[in-house]
Amino acid sequence: MYQDELLLIATATTTITEKLATATLADGSASDLSKYDYKNLEPYVHPPETKEKLNWAELVTLDLEDYNREGGKERLAKQLEHAVHHVGFFYVKNYGLSQEEVDHQFTLAKNFFALPTDEKALDNAEIYNTPKFTEDFEGKYQQPDLLKAHLPEIEHFSKTLHSNVVLPLLSLFAIILQLSDEDYLVKQLTYEQKSEDYFRYMLGGGLGNGHTDLGTVTFLFRQPIAGLQILGDDGNWTWISAQPGTITVNLADTISHLTGGWLKSSVHRVVTPPKDQWGYDRTGLLYFARPHNETVLNPLDSPVLPAAGVTSRFEKPVTVEQWVKAKRMIQLNPDIAAKRWAEAGDGTVEVLAGFRGRKYKE
Numbered sequence: 001m002y003q004d005e006l007l008l009i010a011t012a013t014t015t016i017t018e019k020l021a022t023a024t025l026a027d028g029s030a031s032d033l034s035k036y037d038y039k040n041l042e043p044y045v046h047p048p049e050t051k052e053k054l055n056w057a058e059l060v061t062l063d064l065e066d067y068n069r070e071g072g073k074e075r076l077a078k079q080l081e082h083a084v085h086h087v088g089f090f091y092v093k094n095y096g097l098s099q100e101e102v103d104h105q106f107t108l109a110k111n112f113f114a115l116p117t118d119e120k121a122l123d124n125a126e127i128y129n130t131p132k133f134t135e136d137f138e139g140k141y142q143q144p145d146l147l148k149a150h151l152p153e154i155e156h157f158s159k160t161l162h163s164n165v166v167l168p169l170l171s172l173f174a175i176i177l178q179l180s181d182e183d184y185l186v187k188q189l190t191y192e193q194k195s196e197d198y199f200r201y202m203l204g205g206g207l208g209n210g211h212t213d214l215g216t217v218t219f220l221f222r223q224p225i226a227g228l229q230i231l232g233d234d235g236n237w238t239w240i241s242a243q244p245g246t247i248t249v250n251l252a253d254t255i256s257h258l259t260g261g262w263l264k265s266s267v268h269r270v271v272t273p274p275k276d277q278w279g280y281d282r283t284g285l286l287y288f289a290r291p292h293n294e295t296v297l298n299p300l301d302s303p304v305l306p307a308a309g310v311t312s313r314f315e316k317p318v319t320v321e322q323w324v325k326a327k328r329m330i331q332l333n334p335d336i337a338a339k340r341w342a343e344a345g346d347g348t349v350e351v352l353a354g355f356r357g358r359k360y361k362e
């Protein structure tokens, strides 16, 4: 079954298969990648959902199959309008990858985290990022044989997410914002041009404290282990539930900056799961999309924004690259962040060019 699938993908992406073959040859030790066939890997099994009664968030679900139907975009934009302005979270379904393909990625993630530490080369103990499959990143990352053996498939998976979900969502945002060019945002996130998108395998809770993500949109594949919570306009935290066949999508900082905050980059956190799920690993599959590094984060030319009294969040033009660098500096250096927070004394810290971020309590 899997062999046939690999063959199909390999035929469609000959160059990638060649790249993989070269990498394998050069490595020497990786002469037999067939030991990483799915039949030889411990499969990921979706853990049971919690039986506890939690305060679940009620989110809309976009059926992306409707996107290419007559009037579909307009219907979906209408359905999404409230969510992107007030909630910042929603689900999508029918995104063009089968459950088997998704489960294969979970299986790779699970087996990846079971590798001995020296093979993993992790960002930190629990996160493994795969960048875009473009020239900018080619040859810059060492992958363990487990993932080399499945690279064409990982590439297909990431690229499908980009073309089937990221780009259509950007057109829907453009429709909601009544931009004269429906592709305006799509052009800021073309796959080929450099941006620091990540396809991520994660184990555990990731960023526990309340935070917003820094890019355009974040995708979280159905996560049966409860833990993710979002902060509502009313100041209450609600739990994200695991809807079958969906990806949870949240808007992130740069799309919010491009609208002076009109599109909501929602605050969320990951808390300890309910007791009946303590015996299970929390394996995460995520995709983080960001605009091209050189995109300037000024408010878009949208009639919706001046009508809502929106202005730029920055005192001077700021690029995505500068934004990412400034925010990462604060995220990765808790000591510097704590000092700056203490200096400000109002629970905020200047991230860049007059834009202040808030610290959220656990």
Ligand SMILES: O=C(O)CCC(=O)C(=O)O
Pocket (backbone or CB within 6 Å): 204, 205, 206, 207, 213, 220, 223, 227, 228, 268, 269, 270, 284
């Ligand atoms: O694991 C999750 O449920 C979400 C993690 C998260 O918020 C993040 O990595 O930014």
Ligand SMILES: [Fe+2]
Pocket (backbone or CB within 6 Å): 207, 211, 212, 213, 218, 268
């Ligand atoms: Fe996040």
